[in-house]
Amino acid sequence: GDSVTQTEGQVALSEEDFLTIHCNYSASGYPALFWYVQYPGEGPQFLFRASRDKEKGSSRGFEATYDKGTTSFHLRKASVQESDSAVYYCALAYTGNYKYVFGAGTRLKVIA
């Protein structure tokens, strides 16, 4: 079946560092790809999505590009802040099928 792999379980950075969280997927079809963010004590919330190859999604300074060739959707941010500390989930879903497949999540801790 389809799957999403997030390489890093935890990432620790200092403020203004560059962030990369790796996301690779395995899919039988052509899914949409998503990033969700979960702050402490809250449920996950939608960050952004991309639906086709080479499309870039972005929000709040975060961005990721759908790469069908490398089956990747890596999350990047040029300069992280302490308020970005959260758990980040990569996910895929198909049009007409409302089941999502989530990665295991990456916990980001940013130290001021």
Added chain:
Amino acid sequence: EAAVTQSPRNKVTVTGGNVTLSCRQTNSHNYMYWYRQDTGHGLRLIHYSYGAGNLQIGDVPDGYKATRTTQEDFFLLLELASPSQTSLYFCASSDPGSSAETLYFGSGTRLTVL
């Protein structure tokens, strides 16, 4: 802004106990979902529904029942709770459409089975 409300926020029960987790959404979304969140596993789908009276089986359904009584209300039932069901449970809803749609999550219910 989409709103999904879960209750209770925390619940403690004993092995073999009967637990009902509640979820209400006020977004007029057709789809509702129950997920469990565990370290190392991320979010796993238990059950979902695309309307009142409808129930679809998710990826980890064993030991769980669910019921969708109205468009707004979706319940998760654990009739014989076990310690392996200790977890953080999230309800979510989504808007039907022609493309894969955003999930809106509640704040979660933390369940502890002793």
